[in-house]
Amino acid sequence: MISLSYYLTFSAVLFCVGVYGVLARRNSIMILVSIELMLNAVNINLVAFSAYVGGSDLTGQIFSLFAIAVGAGEIGVGLAIILNLYRLRNTINIDQIDFLKW
Amino acid sequence: MQLFIFIILAIITIVAGIVMVSADNIARSIYSHVLALLGIAGIYILLYAEFMAGVQVLIYAGGVSIMLLFALMLTKPAKGVVRALDHPKRVPAFITSVVLFGLLMFGIITTKWPVQAHQPSIIMAPEAIGKVMFVHYVLPFEIVSIILLVALIGAVVIGGKEENTPDEEKEEP
Numbered sequence: 001m002i003s004l005s006y007y008l009t010f011s012a013v014l015f016c017v018g019v020y021g022v023l024a025r026r027n028s029i030m031i032l033v034s035i036e037l038m039l040n041a042v043n044i045n046l047v048a049f050s051a052y053v054g055g056s057d058l059t060g061q062i063f064s065l066f067a068i069a070v071g072a073g074e075i076g077v078g079l080a081i082i083l084n085l086y087r088l089r090n091t092i093n094i095d096q097i098d099f100l101k102w
Numbered sequence: 103m104q105l106f107i108f109i110i111l112a113i114i115t116i117v118a119g120i121v122m123v124s125a126d127n128i129a130r131s132i133y134s135h136v137l138a139l140l141g142i143a144g145i146y147i148l149l150y151a152e153f154m155a156g157v158q159v160l161i162y163a164g165g166v167s168i169m170l171l172f173a174l175m176l177t178k179p180a181k182g183v184v185r186a187l188d189h190p191k192r193v194p195a196f197i198t199s200v201v202l203f204g205l206l207m208f209g210i211i212t213t214k215w216p217v218q219a220h221q222p223s224i225i226m227a228p229e230a231i232g233k234v235m236f237v238h239y240v241l242p243f244e245i246v247s248i249i250l251l252v253a254l255i256g257a258v259v260i261g262g263k264e265e266n267t268p269d270e271e272k273e274e275p
Contacts, residue, residue: 002104002105002108002148003217004215004217005210005211005215006105006108006112007145007149008210009207009210010108010112010115010116010145012203012206012207012210013116013203014115014116014119014138014142015202015206016199016200016202016203016206017116017119017120017122017123017199018119018123019195019198019199019202020123020195020196020198020199021122021123023189023194023195023198023199024123024188024189024191024192024195024196025123025188025189026188026189027128029128029170029173029174029177030123030128030131032170033122033131033132033135033170034122034123036135036162036166037119037122037123037135037138040138040139040142040158040162043142043154044142044145044146047146047149047151047154048149050149050151051149051150051151052215052217053215053216053217058230058231058234059234061151061153061154061231062231062234062235062239064154065154065157065231065235066242066246068157068158068161068162069246069249069250070246070249071166072161072165072166072250073249073250073252073253073254074253075166075169075170076169076253076254076257077253077256077257077260079169079170079172079173079257079261080256080257080258080260080261081260081261082173082177083173083176083177083261084260084261086176086177092177095189
């Protein structure tokens with residue numbers, strides 16, 4: 001039987017890898033992919049707590065399913081925004097997309 | 103045995119994640135993302151959440167990665183730049199993520215988790231999830247379906263403006 005801390009540590013490592021990806025990348029597709037990795041790390045936490053703490057309670061898994069659905073919607077809209085930006089500006093590098101910055 | 107499988111899956115997933123955030127090629131990065139997502143699906147099976155593993159493979163490893171590959175095909179990164187995918191300030195990003203990891207580990211180690219006995223039972227089967235979802239969580243389920251519909255329409259509206267393109271490209275050289 002593995003202890004719960006292993007899963008939490010694993011998920012913390014994945015989350016921090018995702019944070020590094022969000023901060024260190026400048027291609028917006030890569031930033032979206034890193035955000036997906038962070039969402040998945042959080043989902044691992046939810047499922048692990050559902051298995052260990054909740055016993056026969058499945059609320060963690062249900063919550064995680066909703067998080068997956070919202071994440072899928074988010075990545076659809078995000079990619080549409082990225083494609084539109086590429087069509088308008090011919091680049092998807094976030095350090096060149098600065099027309100909302102003043 | 104369970105620990106052995108967990109360690110193998112965790113190493114695969116974390117190495118794939120590190121390759122994902124450090125690769126120089128978007129396609130390679132997206133493929134290692136797929137590998138990381140499959141590793142996470144294996145972790146779900148290890149946690150007796152078979153339905154979650156199936157949903158993970160179907161939605162993330164299947165759908166989302168195909169969508170990302172399409173976005174990759176429809177755009178192009180900046181050419182002629184060394185490490186064009188990366189921001190110049192990588193060292194502060196690395197320090198930030200290491201510090202965040204230290205804080206998270208501090209929280210994980212110092213907290214006493216109210217852990218119950220693990221129940222590897224049939225109750226985690228998909229039919230139990232279906233019962234819970236359609237008895238207790240019907241309203242959030244419907245709201246999520248509306249959110250997905252709105253996201254679909256929004257993606258079409260944002261991404262599908264074909265006829266405006268030539269004018270706007272003329273305006274902005």
